Amino acid sequence: MEDITEEKVKEVLRENVIVPEMGINIIDMGLVYQIEIDEGVIAIDIMMISGGYSHTSRLAGVVEQAIKENFEREVEVAIIDEPRWTPEKLSEDLKKNYGLDGMNDNISKHKLN
DSSP, X not given: OOOOOHHHHHHHHHHHOEETXXXXXXXTTTOEEEEXXXXXXXXXXXXXXXXXXXXXXXXXXXXXXXXXXXXXXXXXXXXXXXXXXXXGGSOXXXXXXXXXXXXXXXXXXXXXX
């Protein structure tokens, strides 16, 4: 049986699961909170962008399908609402592309003051 790693799972999600309104994959958006790989199951927790985001359950179905198509494992996808998604969770490359690369420093400074 294939050796499945968290990085392999992330790569599948990066290539196959796009947030439609943004055109950005869920890995770079920072929506994947946790990936657990056990003998027969890949469990993935995804965060909601906001409480009113209606496509999260559809994204969960796309995540499940992408993983099942690439790995011979059962898949469990959970939608979590804590912790909340914030722009800090964006990938560093995405922050740079959108001119947000100093965002974490600015947010940290505001939290301290």
